Amino acid sequence: MALFVAENLRKRFGARVVLENISLSIEEGSVHGIMGPNGAGKTTCFHVLTGHHRPDGGRITFDGRDITGKKPHQIARLGVSRSFQIMNLFDDTVVIENVILALKQFRRNGMNLLRDVFSDTKLIDQAIDVLDQVGLAHRAWEKAAELPYGERRALEIAVALAPEPRIVFLDEPTSGLGTEATRALAVLIRKLRARYTIVLIEHDMRFLFDLADRISVIHWGQVIDENTPDELQSNKWVARSALGEVA
Numbered sequence: 001m002a003l004f005v006a007e008n009l010r011k012r013f014g015a016r017v018v019l020e021n022i023s024l025s026i027e028e029g030s031v032h033g034i035m036g037p038n039g040a041g042k043t044t045c046f047h048v049l050t051g052h053h054r055p056d057g058g059r060i061t062f063d064g065r066d067i068t069g070k071k072p073h074q075i076a077r078l079g080v081s082r083s084f085q086i087m088n089l090f091d092d093t094v095v096i097e098n099v100i101l102a103l104k105q106f107r108r109n110g111m112n113l114l115r116d117v118f119s120d121t122k123l124i125d126q127a128i129d130v131l132d133q134v135g136l137a138h139r140a141w142e143k144a145a146e147l148p149y150g151e152r153r154a155l156e157i158a159v160a161l162a163p164e165p166r167i168v169f170l171d172e173p174t175s176g177l178g179t180e181a182t183r184a185l186a187v188l189i190r191k192l193r194a195r196y197t198i199v200l201i202e203h204d205m206r207f208l209f210d211l212a213d214r215i216s217v218i219h220w221g222q223v224i225d226e227n228t229p230d231e232l233q234s235n236k237w238v239a240r241s242a243l244g245e246v247a
């Protein structure tokens with residue numbers, strides 16, 4: 001069953017039409033990839049789907065509920081989480097504090113940032129559990145700034161998982177990662193797919209084609225193809241856009 005559906009989304013900035021007509025249907029429990037050349041509108045699409053930009057037209061439903069035009073925090077509260085292309089971590093704090101601040105229970109308690117974040121052992125246990133999901137429990141008490149880059153990416157995913165979402169949008173998670181860290185991230189996403197629905201924007205074709213159940217190809221603000229990785233291999237636009245020839 002489709003958990004998250006976008007129908008005929010449109011978004012323009014002034015005279016510039018960035019999303020011309022985007023429709024997506026994301027099945028519960030799947031890994032859904034979004035690919036396309038630079039400037040195709042992928043990140044704008046994520047911004048619209050998660051409430052950071054209001055669409056000029058179209059409709060978005062999550063679990064059968066219309067969320068079009070809702071604010072990011074309202075959408076997040078329903079169980080939609082996301083990471084950003086530029087990492088959004090609190091570097092001055094320890095790893096676990098980044099996760100505690102994003103926990104559903106911590107936020108429900110009123111988000112008083114002056115309150116001692118570490119006063120509730122239940123929250124600490126919950127945060128350790130989330131860190132364990134991404135293989136970072138052993139780093140819990142280290143400074144976030146001191147983690148190697150690949151583990152910072154994993155921490156960012158932990159922050160996205162902390163609010164107990166049903167669906168997680170990840171914007172270019174392999175960005176800046178070397179071969180080893182990319183491989184580790186693929187292992188992590190394979191593990192997480194048992195528990196979450198995952199939507200990925202990716203430029204790394206091998207990574208995306210290995211992980212995704214289905215992929216939507218965005219170009220000129222439209223979905224020009226949507227299929228399984230195997231079927232997509234034969235699409236000449238996909239091959240050319242992967243090479244950046246139609247950017």
Ligand SMILES: Nc1ncnc2c1ncn2[C@@H]1O[C@H](COP(=O)(O)OP(=O)(O)OP(=O)(O)O)[C@@H](O)[C@H]1O
Pocket residue numbers: 013016018036037038039040041042043044045
């Ligand atoms: N707030 C904005 N105001 C004006 N133009 C914008 C805004 N946000 C994005 N754009 C433009 O929309 C187009 C699509 O940008 P977007 O970041 O969505 O592409 P993308 O497919 O994610 O690209 P990349 O792969 O390089 O990250 C670009 O031309 C960009 O300059």
